[in-house]
Amino acid sequence: MWSDLPSGKAMADATAALAALADPTRRRVFERLRIGPQPVGAIARGLPVSRPAVSQHLAVLKTAGLVTDRAEGTRRVYQIDPNGLGAIRAWLDQFWDEALLAFKEEAERPATEEEE
């Protein structure tokens, strides 16, 4: 049975994730992390914004569930949190499972007189 509609929490998470990535600079910050966990200094290198600005973008990404951070000595290391960006994808994945099952049942249902 249908039971996988997103909870409000899940959809709010997905919305926050998508809204966070709508900012081009923030998206570049995020993309820097695709190669793996990195400290703030390495993320900021080569970006046309200040390091404090990068830290702010990282804070927004963290709030949106897109990245996580951890202390490593005196540095703070950020990495992509796969649960953030994937929130809506996960919902769609479940949705299509449900929908395609319903499609299969309808396609395999013997024709009735009204359809003849």
Add this chain to the structure above:
Amino acid sequence: MEARTIKVAPIRKSLIVKTDADKAFAVFTAKIGNWWPRAFTIGASPLKDVILEERGNGRWYERGEDGSECEWGKVLVWEPPTRVVLAWQISGEWKYVPDLITELEVRFTAIGARETRVDFEHRKLEALGDAAEAVRAQLESGWPGLLEAFAAAAEGRPVQMPSIQGM
């Protein structure tokens, strides 16, 4: 906009349907209203029917019980009975966004007189990130429904997003 480099993995599903390809194709397209999960609707009125126009560039939309229509997308490729590509133009906020194109490709391959393999792919999901521009604008203008949803989520209360019906 800078060139988009974030990729979101496509959603892929394959299934075997015990019927011929002609019928499988027809059920998926012309008769989509017969099987579409009623819980999924973005209209204001409860879902009455789902309509997919059987032609290239055809409309894909829902009709509510009050007769109102709400666009979902359109037909990008129409190749009965083997292939259809649809544009799914619904954002993560459950809104139809004309500029948003994610693609659904469904291929139907006969593997016997009464068996069809159905390969399904929902791709270009990264476009959903672009649609978030609109979401952000709503946030900045203080759209009350969304802010209420965020507040409720933050406080651990159950919420219902404004445009989801039948939860």
